[in-house]
Amino acid sequence: xxxxxxxxxxxxxxxxxxxxxxxxxxxxxxxxxxxxxxxxxxxxxxxxxxxxxxxxxxxxxxxxxxxxxxxxxxxxxxxxxxxxxxxxxxxxxxxxxxxxxxxxxxxxxxxxxxxxxxxxxxxxxxxxxxxxxxxxxxxxxxxxxxxxxxxxxxxxxxxxxxxxxxxxxxxxxxxxxxxxxxxxxxxxxxxxxxxxxxxxxxxxxxxxxxxxxxxxxxxxxxxxxxxxxxxx
Amino acid sequence: xxxxxxxxxxxxxxxxxxxxxxxxxxxxxxxxxxxxxxxxxxxxxxxxxxxxxxxxxxxxxxxxxxxxxxxxxxxxxxxxxxxxxxxxxxxxxxxxxxxxxxxxxxxxxxxxxxxxxxxxxxxxxxxxxxxxxxxxxxxxxxxxxxxxxxxxxxxxxxxxxxxxxxxxxxxxxxxxxxxxxxxxxxxxxxxxxxxxxxxxxxxxxxxxxxxxxxxxxxxxxxxxxxxxxxxxxxxxxxxxxxxxxxxxxxxxxxxxxxxxxxxxxxxxxxxxxxxxxxx
Numbered sequence: 001x002x003x004x005x006x007x008x009x010x011x012x013x014x015x016x017x018x019x020x021x022x023x024x025x026x027x028x029x030x031x032x033x034x035x036x037x038x039x040x041x042x043x044x045x046x047x048x049x050x051x052x053x054x055x056x057x058x059x060x061x062x063x064x065x066x067x068x069x070x071x072x073x074x075x076x077x078x079x080x081x082x083x084x085x086x087x088x089x090x091x092x093x094x095x096x097x098x099x100x101x102x103x104x105x106x107x108x109x110x111x112x113x114x115x116x117x118x119x120x121x122x123x124x125x126x127x128x129x130x131x132x133x134x135x136x137x138x139x140x141x142x143x144x145x146x147x148x149x150x151x152x153x154x155x156x157x158x159x160x161x162x163x164x165x166x167x168x169x170x171x172x173x174x175x176x177x178x179x180x181x182x183x184x185x186x187x188x189x190x191x192x193x194x195x196x197x198x199x200x201x202x203x204x205x206x207x208x209x210x211x212x213x214x215x216x217x218x219x220x221x222x223x224x225x226x227x228x229x230x231x232x
Numbered sequence: 233x234x235x236x237x238x239x240x241x242x243x244x245x246x247x248x249x250x251x252x253x254x255x256x257x258x259x260x261x262x263x264x265x266x267x268x269x270x271x272x273x274x275x276x277x278x279x280x281x282x283x284x285x286x287x288x289x290x291x292x293x294x295x296x297x298x299x300x301x302x303x304x305x306x307x308x309x310x311x312x313x314x315x316x317x318x319x320x321x322x323x324x325x326x327x328x329x330x331x332x333x334x335x336x337x338x339x340x341x342x343x344x345x346x347x348x349x350x351x352x353x354x355x356x357x358x359x360x361x362x363x364x365x366x367x368x369x370x371x372x373x374x375x376x377x378x379x380x381x382x383x384x385x386x387x388x389x390x391x392x393x394x395x396x397x398x399x400x401x402x403x404x405x406x407x408x409x410x411x412x413x414x415x416x417x418x419x420x421x422x423x424x425x426x427x428x429x430x431x432x433x434x435x436x437x438x439x440x441x442x443x444x445x446x447x448x449x450x451x452x453x454x455x456x457x458x459x460x461x462x463x464x465x466x467x468x469x470x471x472x473x474x475x476x477x478x479x480x481x482x483x484x485x486x487x488x489x490x491x492x493x494x495x496x497x498x499x500x501x502x503x504x505x506x507x508x509x510x511x
Contacts, residue, residue: 010338055299066370066371067309068312069313069369070312070313070314070315070369070370071299071310071313071314071316072304072305072310072313072316072319073308073310073316074308074309074310075308089301090301090304090305090308091297091298091300091301092298092299092301092302092305092317093296093297093298093299094294094295094296094297094299095238095297096235096315096370097369098371099237099238099508099509100370100371108237108297161297162296162297162298163297164297171493193276212418214480218438223357
C-alpha cells in the first residue's frame with residue numbers, strides 16, 4: 001500500500017518553545033516573513049480569568065487540498081506519499097493557491113531570498129566587521145545557512161522570487177528515511193510523524209489512543225496534521 | 233491597510249475582459265440581425281473586443297510572479313483548475329476575435345463567415361462566464377457561485393454600453409427597432425436580482441459568509457451601495473425609466489446612462505475582488 005504521511009502534535013507535550021519554527025528555518029533557509037513552521041497564540045477571557053492556547057502550525061498536507069485543486073499548472077501537487085508539494089519550475093506566481101488555502105500557510109517570494117548576502121557589501125565598522133557579501137564569499141555559500149542537502153535532488157536551496165512556497169514535510173529528508181526537521185528538533189517529543197497507512201506505526205497507534213482534532217474541520221479539506229490532548 | 237494578493241490589475245483584467253466579451257456579443261447580435269444596416273457598429277465591436285481582452289490579459293501578466301512560465305500552462309494542465317481551463321478559452325477567443333477583426337479591417341463586415349462568428353460568440357460566452365468562475369473556483373465566501381452570473385451580466389451591460397457610447401449616431405435606429413431602454417432595464421433588473429441574491433446568500437448562510445456580509449456592509453458599504461448599486465445600476469435604470477415614460481429622450485440621457493453602466497461594472501467587479509481577499 002502506498003504511504004500516506006501525516007503528523008501529530010501533542011499539545012500536552014508542546015512547551016511552546018518554538019524550536020520547531022527555528023529548525024524549519026534552519027533546514028529550509030526560509031527568509032524573513034516566510035515561516036513554513038509557525039504558531040498562533042490566542043488569549044481568551046477577562047483578567048484575572050485569562051487563558052490562552054498555543055498552536056503550532058504548518059501546511060496540513062490536506063487529502064482534499066484546495067491549493068492543489070486551483071493551481072493552474074500542477075506546480076502545487078500531491079506526491080506519491082500523499083504530501084502536498086510544490087514545483088517552483090512550473091509556478092506562474094498567480095497566488096491562487098494562497099487565496100484558496102484556508103490555513104494561511106502558503107507564502108509568496110516577492111524578492112530573491114537572501115539576495116543581500118550576495119549584493120550587500122556594507123559593514124557596520126569599515127575594515128572591522130564582515131559585510132554580508134564578504135561573509136557568504138568566505139563561507140563559500142550563497143548565504144550563511146545554505147543547506148546543500150536540501151539543494152540536492154531537485155529542491156531549490158536558494159529560492160528565486162516570483163513563486164510560492166510552503167512546508168514540504170521535509171520530504172527531502174523523508175525520502176532518505178529521516179524525520180522532518182521540526183520533529184527532530186522538538187525537545188518534548190511533541191511531534192509524531194509517520195505513515196498513516198501503516199496500522200502499526202506510532203502515528204496510527206497514537207491516533208487510535210487519542211481523539212484527534214484538526215484545524216478548520218468545517219472546510220472539509222481533511223488535514224493530515226492532527227492535534228491531540230488539547231489543554232483547555 | 234488591507235494586504236492584497238490580487239490587486240487592481242486583476243480587477244482591471246476582469247473588467248476589460250468583460251467589456252471585450254460584451255462588445256463582441258453585442259456585435260454578434262447585430263451582425264445576425266442585419267449586418268448591412270449595422271455595418272459600422274458591428275465593425276467597431278469586432279475590432280475593439282479583442283483589443284480590450286488583450287489589454288486585460290497584459291495587465292494580468294504583470295500581476296504574476298513568473299509571467300514567462302505562463303507558457304507551461306499549455307502542457308501542465310490541471311483539469312480541476314478554472315484558471316487552467318480559462319487560459320485555453322481566452323487564448324482561443326482572442327485568436328478567433330483577432331481573425332475576425334483582421335477580416336473586418338481588411339475586407340469589411342460582409343466578408344465574414346457566419347460560422348466563425350458563431351464560434352466566436354460561443355467562446356465569448358464561455359470567457360464571460362469564466363471570469364466569474366475564476367473567482368468562484370477559489371471558494372472564498374464572497375466568491376461563491378453567484379459570481380459567474382453577476383460577472384457575466386455585468387460584462388454584457390458594460391460591453392454593450394461601451395459600444396452604444398461609441399455608436400451614438402445609430403442610437404435612434406436601435407431605439408426604434410428594439411425598444412432599447414426596455415431591454416436594458418430588463419438586464420439591469422436581472423443584474424440587481426443576482427447581486428441581491430449574492431448578498432442574501434452571504435447574510436444567511438455560514439458564520440464565515442455572515443462575516444463577509446458584515447465586512448461588505450461595513451468597510452465596503454460606500455463602494456457597494458454608492459458606486460456599484462447606485463451609480464452602476466439604479467441611476468441608469470432611473471434614467472431609462474424616464475425615457476420609457478416619455479419624460480426625456482434617450483439621446484439626451486445616453487451618455488450619462490451608458491457611462492455610469494461602464495463605471496458601475498468596474499466598481500462592482502473591483503469590489504468583489506477586494507472583498508474576497510478582505511475576509
